[in-house]
Amino acid sequence: MEIQLWREFLSPYQLAVDELIIKFRHLKEDFDIQGVYSPIDQVEGRVKTIDSILDKLQKKDISMNDMAEKIEDIAGIRITCQFVEDIDRVAELIKERRDMEVLQEKDYIRNIKDSGYRSYHLIISYTVHTAKGPRTLPAEIQIRTIGMNFWATIEHSLQYKYKGSIPERVQQKLSNASSAIDAIDHAMSEVRDEIMDAQVYHLRKEHTVKDILNNIQNLYKVANRREVNKIQDEFYRIYLLDDLAKLQHFSKQLDIISEGYRAQSLN
Numbered sequence: 001m002e003i004q005l006w007r008e009f010l011s012p013y014q015l016a017v018d019e020l021i022i023k024f025r026h027l028k029e030d031f032d033i034q035g036v037y038s039p040i041d042q043v044e045g046r047v048k049t050i051d052s053i054l055d056k057l058q059k060k061d062i063s064m065n066d067m068a069e070k071i072e073d074i075a076g077i078r079i080t081c082q083f084v085e086d087i088d089r090v091a092e093l094i095k096e097r098r099d100m101e102v103l104q105e106k107d108y109i110r111n112i113k114d115s116g117y118r119s120y121h122l123i124i125s126y127t128v129h130t131a132k133g134p135r136t137l138p139a140e141i142q143i144r145t146i147g148m149n150f151w152a153t154i155e156h157s158l159q160y161k162y163k164g165s166i167p168e169r170v171q172q173k174l175s176n177a178s179s180a181i182d183a184i185d186h187a188m189s190e191v192r193d194e195i196m197d198a199q200v201y202h203l204r205k206e207h208t209v210k211d212i213l214n215n216i217q218n219l220y221k222v223a224n225r226r227e228v229n230k231i232q233d234e235f236y237r238i239y240l241l242d243d244l245a246k247l248q249h250f251s252k253q254l255d256i257i258s259e260g261y262r263a264q265s266l267n
């Protein structure tokens with residue numbers, strides 16, 4: 001196929017990847033804004049390279065004419081999670097969505113691959129709107145922990161280095177490393193609740209401080225400077241107490257003060 005034709009062929013897949021990345025990153029931000037723990041840590045994606053598509057066609061004995069139908073991971077995104085438990089939660093969130101349909105699930109966490117590969121894959125059907133009209137495409141969503149991703153990235157580059165046949169001694173080491181990462185994932189799960197609490201606390205504090213600073217900045221434009229300086233000093237005093245409830249209370253009071261100035265300026 002000519003390069004221009006490849007470009008045209010891959011263009012809707014690129015659109016699907018771009019949209020999916022935005023949607024899942026936004027979902028993570030939504031959790032953050034609500035001050036709720038997000039099961040999504042990172043989202044990335046790619047369109048499969050022409051090289052890699054050609055390799056797969058050859059490996060699986062698929063003709064070019066069947067490629068759109070038979071290769072389901074031309075568009076792919078990867079969602080990394082902090083904890084193993086988050087993976088099922090993310091899969092549930094995807095299954096609940098109306099803008100994509102899950103066609104297939106591959107659970108390489110409960111059914112670890114011989115290589116030691118662990119990940120949860122969903123093949124979805126997703127519609128993009130192109131210049132030629134709507135196109136429904138398959139896309140692969142890989143969901144895995146940061147640890148699983150670390151292992152898969154290293155193993156993937158070794159597969160390139162050894163052109164798919166990694167020597168037995170290296171394979172054994174990789175398999176041991178996969179088990180070690182599994183143990184770490186489980187050890188981290190044991191402190192999951194505490195880590196989640198700490199992260200949510202930090203997130204809420206960050207949002208509250210941001211709101212307060214925004215309010216103070218705006219007050220400088222409308223209020224008496226001496227009064228704003230006093231508010232600022234009070235903020236520093238409360239901030240040093242490291243007490244979120246007090247900080248939130250202060251933020252609410254500041255909202256009322258700011259609202260008063262806003263009302264005055266409208267009169």
Ligand code: 0O2
Pocket residue numbers: 048052056073106113115116117121151152153155156
């Ligand atoms: P790339 O370069 O990442 O795109 P199937 O017919 O379902 O058996 P398929 O389509 O290969 O065959 O599905 P599978 O096994 O679920 O693999 C899909 C993708 O998962 C792979 O794409 C890899 O990205 C990843 N993957 C699967 N097994 C392994 C593994 O042992 N190690 C690593 N590092 N990644 C793996 P591609 O096209 O193989 O590669």
